[in-house]
Amino acid sequence: QVQLVQSGAEVKKPGSSVKVSCKASGGTFSSYTISWVRQAPGQGLEWMGRIIPILGIANYAQKFQGRVTITADKSTSTAYMELSSLRSEDTAVYYCARAGVTTPEFDYWGQGTLVTVSS
Amino acid sequence: SSELTQDPAVSVALGQTVRITCQGDSLRSYYASWYQQKPGQAPVLVIYGKNNRPSGIPDRFSGSSSGNTASLTITGAQAEDEADYYCNSRDSSGNPLFGGGTKLTVL
Numbered sequence: 001q002v003q004l005v006q007s008g009a010e011v012k013k014p015g016s017s018v019k020v021s022c023k024a025s026g027g028t029f030s031s032y033t034i035s036w037v038r039q040a041p042g043q044g045l046e047w048m049g050r051i052i053p054i055l056g057i058a059n060y061a062q063k064f065q066g067r068v069t070i071t072a073d074k075s076t077s078t079a080y081m082e083l084s085s086l087r088s089e090d091t092a093v094y095y096c097a098r099a100g101v102t103t104p105e106f107d108y109w110g111q112g113t114l115v116t117v118s119s
Numbered sequence: 120s121s122e123l124t125q126d127p128a129v130s131v132a133l134g135q136t137v138r139i140t141c142q143g144d145s146l147r148s149y150y151a152s153w154y155q156q157k158p159g160q161a162p163v164l165v166i167y168g169k170n171n172r173p174s175g176i177p178d179r180f181s182g183s184s185s186g187n188t189a190s191l192t193i194t195g196a197q198a199e200d201e202a203d204y205y206c207n208s209r210d211s212s213g214n215p216l217f218g219g220g221t222k223l224t225v226l
Contacts, residue, residue, distance in 0.1 A: 037217075047214065047215040047217060105152035105168070
């Protein structure tokens with residue numbers, strides 16, 4: 001059974017960075033893509049970027065270019081999302097989600113990580 | 120345009136049929152996938168591809184598409200179907216794109 005388990009909630013100061021992890025189990029980590037999707041309080045889902053672990057190649061939504069870095073460690077089947085220059089508008093639940101390399105649907109999701117940005 | 124438009128809210132009487140729609144230019148080329156999200160929970164995939172349901176999703180959920188509109192139909196809505204529903208397709212760069220979501224109320 002595939003599971004994506006994310007790291008715990010974070011509280012950060014404006015201007016700082018946060019790094020959230022997503023550990024996969026029960027599947028072949030490298031054969032899929034891992035995306036990061038965020039959801040601000042009371043708002044919808046927003047795709048931030050993804051990585052193909054087997055290639056180590058990431059691409060990002062234009063909105064987050066230059067501020068987000070997604071990496072993956074194949075040895076531990078863990079993906080990471082680092083968001084820098086945090087501002088209050090980045091307060092959200094951050095989800096990792098798995099999709100196929102050629103199939104776009106997100107079939108498994110992490111439980112979500114709440115990141116709160118507050119001075 | 121790189122947008123997927125959904126009605127913000129829809130309601131349905133218990134046991135009746137409801138259709139939730141998603142409009143966008145990319146839907147002329149790509150199928151939508153649909154996600155159900157209940158309060159405080161992660162989204163769950165309910166429909167993908169032409170009309171496919173993951174294991175464990177009841178057969179009262181179905182999907183269809185015509186032109187620039189994708190639809191999620193719930194035939195015989197149950198109380199537990201009350202949730203937010205999001206469509207997903209691709210933007211003009213081929214990246215994932217979500218609709219704004221539809222809040223479904225089961226009366």
